[in-house]
Amino acid sequence: MTDVNSTVTRAEVCAAAIADAFAEDGEIFGSPMGTLPMLGARLAKLTSNPDLVMSDGESLYLGGVPPIFAKADVVEGWIPFRRVFDVVAYGKRHVMMGATQVDKHGNQNISAIGPFEQPKRQLLGSRGAPGNTVNNRTSYWVPKHSSRVFVEKVDIVSGVGPKAAKEAGPAASKYNDIHRIISNLAVFDMGGPDDTMRLLSVHPGVTVDEVVEATGFELDIPSEVPTTREPDSAELMIIRNMLDPKNIRDREVPPVEATK
């Protein structure tokens, strides 16, 4: 058993911040992509939002809440890819995706770096980002905050931010809902002027200046920036002993001491 009284790590702060992003969702399909989003969404299901619907990321709805990367013990339904698309259009879904680039207006790029015609670096392709962002709540997770990720303007718009959605008309903006952008340094939403990224909180041990320094555009920064909350002892017990006993989370967000 891991000691629940030991220092809270950065990864654990991120897990709680991600859980908070799913806390108010109610009975919808939570679709986390990546290690920390998976951990955070499962933490939400075990604490703030037991009604959250979750899948194994393949084709089954999970009845219970197994550790991350474990197989389902109880199954409560079937969600092959065709039904994922159905739920996207139905709207009862909150997806947390990764992002190779995010810009000031909350546009996201996972397609390619450089010009589309001949990219410097071809990435995955836009996947479901265009459809997700005009249909269901979407958040982004950035495990390594830097000015290479947070750029003035993304090279290719895969996920659509609120300003671009409004410009594209009511069919695009009606269900556009970029909820949270969470990085290893801070939490953001799109509440800045003219639909820009706003700093909501900095993680314990991080200064506002550090966030500004690591961001490639001008953030909206309120006069008072709170500190992201630390997970409480019950949450730490769940993270450390139930959901991620092998400490996979530290591989995605290493402990801060180790990186200094």
Added chain:
Amino acid sequence: MTRPRSKQMTIDEVVAQLTDGMTIGIGGWGPRRKPMALVRAILRSELKDLTIVSWGGADVGLLAEAGKIKKLIYAFVTMDSVPLEPNFQAARQNRTIPEICEWDEGMFQTGLLAASQRLPFLPMRAGLGSDVLVNNPDLKLVASPYADENGDFEEFVAVPALKLDVALVHMNRADAHGNATYLGPDPYFDDLFAMAADKTFVSCEQIVDTAGLTTDVPVQRVLLNRMMVTGVVETPNGAHFTNCVPDYERDEKFQKHYAASVKDPEAWAAFKERFLSGDEAAYQDAVKAFHAEQD
């Protein structure tokens, strides 16, 4: 007793029905249940100038590297445990595929559905506001004839029908008439590919008699009905190195070897010589030998 006709054929007989310039849809999803034996047969053929429609994995990477693709319609190309497909990346970064259409992954389903229903398009939100519309200037919008609750006439993407000349899919079991089952977790969209195509060729792990399809298998797993199918070919391990659960998982060791080989010209030449210079039987033998070395 009268029976439906047999459509059983060989891999070479399937490829003989393909011609230059065809639009070919490839079933499965990324690195999952791909008709790789048929893809390998295309690699060996003289076919060229193909339009490929695929939720892509190594099928796209291999066809791109072999110079078979004139136009690619995709939403992603990935091998999951190796997120970026190196042959596809190289093709994009060196601009060797003349026409590139990157769509949203849900648009694919809508495009196949339109084709399967013989409609020219179906409306969808996906794409609005994104660079999918910028980079595919052929995609048009369509206005709703009905006002929404705010009195707006919403404008949607008119996703064009993804009409296919040929669909290639890989299933776990089929009968000789073309009825076929998937036994894994996800049907993917293989039925839609089949219905969007003029001709559909099904490769499968095993051909069984019709009654055998539903022995210990729920009838809901019979995804393809024979009226959608032109030909059936038995290709054991034919989805390799993608998965075909429960028959087999993805061959991670081989996939790693593939990905590493692509990054070095000499290693890639050796890979092609070893695995892709012979027929399907030679390929399967070479894979067996590869694993014997690893053990």
